[in-house]
Amino acid sequence: MTPASTGASTTVGAASSAPVTDSRMTPGGPGYRRMSFALFLAGVATFALLYSTQALLPLISGDFGVTASEASWTVAASTGGLALFVIPMSALSERFGRRTVMTASLAVAVAVALLVPFAGSLTTLVALRAVQGAALAGLPASATAYLAEEVRPRALVTAIGLFVAGNSVGGMSGRVVTGWVAQEWGWRVAVGALGVLAVACAVAFRLLLPAPKHFTAGSLRPRVLLGTVRAHLADPLLRRLYAIGALFMTVFGGVYTVIGYRLTQEPFGLPQGVVGSVFLVYLVGTVSASAAGRLVGRLGRRGALYLGGGTTAAGLLLSLADSLALVLLGLVLITAGFFAGHAVASSAVSRTATHGRAQASALYQSAYYVGSSAGSTVGAMAFHAGGWAGTVAVGLLAVLGVVGITLLGSVAAARVAAARTA
Incomplete structure (x- = not known):
């Protein structure tokens, strides 16, 4: 990734054309x-x-x-x-x-x-x-x-x-x-x-x-920064990727904020230490994120996003069971689907942005953590109102949003392809 394109600074020695002097x-x-x-x-x-x-x-x-x-x-x-x-x-x-x-x-x-x-x-x-x-x-x-x-x-x-x-x-x-x-x-x-x-x-x-x-310091130049941000937000593909990142994180934030309440209550009644250990499931995410590149190679970016969304949805439905084994399996699928989807969307942002990649990435991170905040709050509110089923319903709506936005991308790509061949 190139340094932030705010117009403020340039990277000394960044050119790859002078390997002998590259320090x-x-x-x-x-x-x-x-x-x-x-x-x-x-x-x-x-x-x-x-x-x-x-x-x-x-x-x-x-x-x-x-x-x-x-x-x-x-x-x-x-x-x-x-x-x-x-x-x-x-x-x-x-x-x-x-x-x-x-x-x-x-x-x-x-x-x-x-x-x-x-x-x-x-x-x-x-x-x-x-x-x-x-x-x-x-x-x-x-x-x-x-x-x-x-x-x-x-x-x-x-x-x-x-x-x-x-x-x-x-x-x-x-x-x-x-x-x-x-x-x-x-x-x-x-x-x-x-x-x-x-x-x-x-x-x-x-x-x-x-x-x-x-590193070479420069002025902040807020007008240039705002212009770069505005250009990224005007790009339809980047907007879709930001929304997908936010929606995936809405599911993940909601599930992992509320899961402690679900597992400490009946019929599970697990102690706090065991509930904390449930977060070891994150290791599954490390594997699925590293496999995202291979998924994109086989299925394409949108195919990988469909798979990530489908895996997440399957995990949400499994987690409704009153069996601890099925709940844990559900968490595994939710985590795998989320990390794969997040890896695909975030990497696509860097490839899509032709300038100001640091700001493009920062916007993705901003959307991502807005999704985390929304998921934590709305997921907990849903749990308070309707129990774990309420939190799952919020997650499924977010996954539906991911699928819908990805489908819009597929339609847009098909129209562009048809226009080129016309």
Whole structure:
């Protein structure tokens, strides 16, 4: 991915036509391992903090005496804050540098994490989580740009893959760890322990990440940034991809926000630690996301999206059963379908955008986390009103939206093909 096209900065040494003088990092070369491990730790800290309360919602509900839909705002606030600030943070990184913005973002986020256990009310907790999400927006907004500038093109996919691996490990381990710690000592100690872990990750990140050598600062130039964003939003294909990402995440956010309530209630009655361990299902997503490229090769982009949507829908229907084995199988299918669909849509954004790819990606991330916030809130409200069946109904509507939008894309492609042959 090229650096953000805000008109603000240019990447020094980015041309691939001068391999002899290319001083960017490559596997086995100076600084590459340090850089990879630093960004892996940043990914762990980011996603562990972003979803730190998701596995703990039943305990938070009990502590504050609130409903599932009210407690879900502790998740929606963090993802919503990230969605709102990811584009502004990408612009700030153009002016002040990638490493500077990432360091500041982590510093603020971990400072807030140490305050979260002392929240005296749900309102205070939600406000802290919103600030935390806004701060964390500086990581995805800057990390890929840093890699594009500092790593040679042939090593870029691998380097970004390590950062994404940190994201998934952080998201999974944060939920699992908090589940088991909370079972023994309560949710406040659990999020506090996660905050301490994030502090360690943030310190190691700052010490390990090599200073940038290929970044040139520039002015923010908001008019150019707004023009680039406007152009992306005017592209019908990009709009469809943004909507698909948001709808897939609506399903995923709703399911994993509410699943703790479903499994701690009858007929399952599972303890908090076991409920937290359910998030190990995320490992299935790692496999399905890595297989997305092969799916697109065999089925095409729209075919892969249909398959992802169908797999997700099948998982939602299976999860309605009162059998724990079938519920877990349903979660496996939901997770596999979501990650495959997300991988296909997000990669298509980069291929579709012919300029301003950083802003195109930031818009996708913004839509993605808006979907997460909407899914967390609406899914919990549906659960409060109609139980797990209500949450499943919301998910199925979102999947229907994915299928409908993909079908519109198929029709549009057919019309273009017919016009060319006419």
